[in-house]
Amino acid sequence: MNRKGERKLYYTGNGDSGFSYTLKQRLSKDSDLIEAIGDIDELQAFLGYAWSKTKEKDVKDIIEQVIYNLYLINAKIAGFEKKDFSEEETKILEKLIDSYAGKIKPIKKFVYPLGTESAVLLNVCRTLARKAERHVVKINGEKSILSYMNRLSSLLYVLYRYENEKNGFKDETFDVK
Known part of the structure; x- marks a missing residue:
């Protein structure tokens, strides 16, 4: 409580015992649902970081919409x-994905995760989207959410490569042969 007796909004202390609350239930912080919610939250934070680094207005707009949709999913x-x-x-x-894939060179090899800061952040977001997807699969069978989470990592990969090409960074590839 502050001096006026108002509750502070930055902490409640409710989670101090290792539990968290959703609308419907009290859950251990290591539950699959809390893991999924936390993974999506982490992805949103990194998307915000990527948003702050890109100079491309269209990419910023896409990131904003994705963040909004992730709030809806959570x-x-x-x-x-x-x-x-x-x-x-x-x-x-x-x-x-189709639109931005048409703006970049096709690849047939693995791409090293290198590039400009904004591109590399989008690639980090891609991996976080995959992690979030794995946890969401465990707790939610809604096809629209599962499909969205699956496509999201593909979009982030295409945007990663687009950012690199737009900024003159040439992909370095690895051939497994």
Whole structure:
């Protein structure tokens, strides 16, 4: 409490015993649901970091929409959102993937995770999206959410490569042969 007797919004102390709360339940902080929510939160934070580093307005707009959709997904899996997550959002990601893939050189080899700061951050976000997807799969069977999480990492990979090309960084590739 502050001097006026108002509750502080930055901490509650409710989680001090290793439990967290969703709308419906009290859960151990190591539960699959809390892991999924935390992974999405971590992804959103890094997307914000990537947003701050890119100079591309179109990429900033995409990142903002993805962050918004991840809030909707977190609300849904935590039990706050009653309506289904729209499959249209996955179709939008697919259109973006196709559009940005058309702006970059095709590859047939593995690409080393190098490049400009904004590009590398998008690649980090790609790996975080994959991690979040693995936890979401454990706790949520809603096809629209699973499809969105799966496409998101593909979009982030294409944006990573787009950022590099746009800024003159040439991909370094690795051939497994």
